[in-house]
Amino acid sequence: MGEGPGELDHHYDAVVLGGGTAGERVAAGLARAGRDVALVEDRLVGGVSPYFADVPSKALLLSARRGEPWELAVARRDGLTGGRTDDRAAARMAEAGVTVLRGRGRIRGPGRVEVDGAEHGYGELIVCTGGEPVIPPVDGLADVPLWTSDDALTVPDLPRRLVVLGGGPVGCELAQVYASFGSQVAVVEASGRLLTAEAPFAGDVLADALRRAGVDLRLGAGVAQVERKESGLRLWLSDGGTLDADRILVAAGRRPRATGLGLESLGVTVSPGRGVPVDETCRVQGAEGGVWAAGDVTGIARTTHAARYQADVVLSNVLGGRREADYRAIPRVVYTTPTVYATGITPGQAAELGIDLRTAGYDLAATARAAVEADDRGRVELYADRSRGVLIGAAAAGLHAEEWMSEIALAIRAETPLTLLADVVHAFPTYGESVEAPLRELAGRLAAPEEEAR
Numbered sequence: 011m012g013e014g015p016g017e018l019d020h021h022y023d024a025v026v027l028g029g030g031t032a033g034e035r036v037a038a039g040l041a042r043a044g045r046d047v048a049l050v051e052d053r054l055v056g057g058v059s060p061y062f063a064d065v066p067s068k069a070l071l072l073s074a075r076r077g078e079p080w081e082l083a084v085a086r087r088d089g090l091t092g093g094r095t096d097d098r099a100a101a102r103m104a105e106a107g108v109t110v111l112r113g114r115g116r117i118r119g120p121g122r123v124e125v126d127g128a129e130h131g132y133g134e135l136i137v138c139t140g141g142e143p144v145i146p147p148v149d150g151l152a153d154v155p156l157w158t159s160d161d162a163l164t165v166p167d168l169p170r171r172l173v174v175l176g177g178g179p180v181g182c183e184l185a186q187v188y189a190s191f192g193s194q195v196a197v198v199e200a201s202g203r204l205l206t207a208e209a210p211f212a213g214d215v216l217a218d219a220l221r222r223a224g225v226d227l228r229l230g231a232g233v234a235q236v237e238r239k240e241s242g243l244r245l246w247l248s249d250g251g252t253l254d255a256d257r258i259l260v261a262a263g264r265r266p267r268a269t270g271l272g273l274e275s276l277g278v279t280v281s282p283g284r285g286v287p288v289d290e291t292c293r294v295q296g297a298e299g300g301v302w303a304a305g306d307v308t309g310i311a312r313t314t315h316a317a318r319y320q321a322d323v324v325l326s327n328v329l330g331g332r333r334e335a336d337y338r339a340i341p342r343v344v345y346t347t348p349t350v351y352a353t354g355i356t357p358g359q360a361a362e363l364g365i366d367l368r369t370a371g372y373d374l375a376a377t378a379r380a381a382v383e384a385d386d387r388g389r390v391e392l393y394a395d396r397s398r399g400v401l402i403g404a405a406a407a408g409l410h411a412e413e414w415m416s417e418i419a420l421a422i423r424a425e426t427p428l429t430l431l432a433d434v435v436h437a438f439p440t441y442g443e444s445v446e447a448p449l450r451e452l453a454g455r456l457a458a459p460e461e462e463a464r
């Protein structure tokens with residue numbers, strides 16, 4: 011035990027800073043490999059996914075789809091999150107042999123981390139501190155009670171009038187949840203469409219679904235000012251419009267939690283709002299010694315499955331292997347009805363990169379499954395690199411797209427030849443059949459590029 015200044019409480023082979031999806035996975039893996047590991051966590055072991063993000067949002071979306079009453083949906087949500095206690099996650103860590111240090115961790119220099127006044131030594135440091143919501147600088151916003159997704163996914167309240175600020179994945183999922191349970195919902199999205207980072211058709215399909223559910227979409231408008239009125243809150247929009255609300259939910263993006271950790275004491279420069287810079291092995295660039303990062307804190311791919319993937323990459327490398335992360339086919343899913351699924355490059359990114367893209371699409375309405383389900387919403391688009399003759403991106407909006415689009419992620423990652431993909435048979439009647447025609451089209455066009463150019 012440390013007694014005087016400069017004394018270390020304990021020297022660990024590895025200290026993992028942040029016990030979310032990424033941190034838990036790295037810590038358990040290292041401990042199972044026989045390393046002496048500490049996991050530093052100042053909230054709940056497990057991070058945001060099981061308690062405040064993925065699990066409660068998907069639980070509410072499913073209840074909404076089933077038409078369950080709000081009280082039942084909230085009870086199911088809270089049951090699935092284990093009442094937001096981390097006993098089970100902490101027990102998993104104990105069972106793996108990880109020491110959990112409760113408190114806020116801060117790096118004090120190479121080989122030293124402080125947790126609530128006690129200093130600990132490390133051989134390897136793995137930074138997994140996740141991300142946090144961005145609150146936009148809107149006049150008056152700081153003076154009114156706000157919800158972030160954390161609040162929206164933990165409280166039992168169903169506001170009568172809800173304004174959602176931001177039409178990204180979080181805003182769209184929660185707008186659908188609250189509108190389904192009877193709130194009067196408006197979404198204010200500064201860019202001209204929902205899910206602005208994805209192929210335009212995806213946001214359009216979702217906009218149509220949300221409008222049909224009664225959501226008031228204010229696209230291309232920002233919030234200029236917010237004021238408290240006797241009857242609630244009033245928002246003035248940049249396009250001159252106004253909205254009245256009982257509650258504002260800010261879903262305007264998240265930033266990596268990369269500052270205030272003491273990374274500069276290791277020689278690492280972090281720009282405000284950016285992730286901890288990592289190379290393809292997830293080693294932190296510019297740091298002295300064995301310093302790694304995984305999950306949202308890297309600012310890359312920012313999903314639970316990407317956090318797990320990066321954790322596995324770190325694990326392999328710390329244990330002496332050499333593994334590089336490949337982000338070409340990480341899925342991006344919005345679990346609304348219909349689902350939006352995208353992976354690989356978007357048409358917008360291809361244009362920026364100067365890639366000669368060939369696109370082929372198909373409306374789900376043309377599948378027999380759409381008729382059987384009596385749901386003809388949606389479309390799939392596949393994007394191929396003309397010069398290489400392989401798929402490099404895809405997007406779909408449609409029921410269960412998160413399940414039937416996985417083969418396209420595999421095709422992108424494996425660089426499967428288009429001619430082979432076009433020969434794959436899909437079961438009838440499935441939405442998966444919808445990729446057959448675009449694959450045949452791309453295979454034909456890219457096999458005869460001169461003809462296509464005409």
Ligand SMILES: Cc1cc2nc3c(=O)[nH]c(=O)nc-3n(C[C@H](O)[C@H](O)[C@H](O)COP(=O)(O)OP(=O)(O)OC[C@H]3O[C@@H](n4cnc5c(N)ncnc54)[C@H](O)[C@@H]3O)c2cc1C
Nearest residue numbers: 028030031032052057058063115139140305306312313314
């Ligand atoms: C509403 C919402 C819904 C989402 N839905 C999905 C989904 O359906 N599918 C999907 O793949 N992704 C989804 N995501 C994204 C997903 O939740 C994240 O990508 C994932 O949880 C990131 O895991 P992480 O380990 O990087 O970070 P986190 O889970 O945030 O863990 C970081 C941990 O570090 C701790 N910490 C931070 N700083 C310190 C410190 N200095 N000392 C000690 N502890 C510290 C924090 O308390 C936290 O527990 C969603 C996100 C949101 C907000």
Ligand SMILES: NC(=O)c1ccc[n+]([C@@H]2O[C@H](COP(=O)([O-])OP(=O)(O)OC[C@H]3O[C@@H](n4cnc5c(N)ncnc54)[C@H](O)[C@@H]3O)[C@@H](O)[C@H]2O)c1
Nearest residue numbers: 146176177178179180199200232233261262263264312343
């Ligand atoms: N299903 C999933 O996989 C899933 C679900 C939810 C979230 N996530 C992750 O969570 C993260 C955060 O998602 P998000 O939706 O909060 O962020 P986002 O950055 O994807 O979208 C935020 C949106 O808010 C808009 N916006 C910002 N400031 C605004 C303002 N002042 N007025 C109006 N609009 C404004 C932006 O134009 C943008 O479209 C993402 O990185 C995502 O990967 C994943």
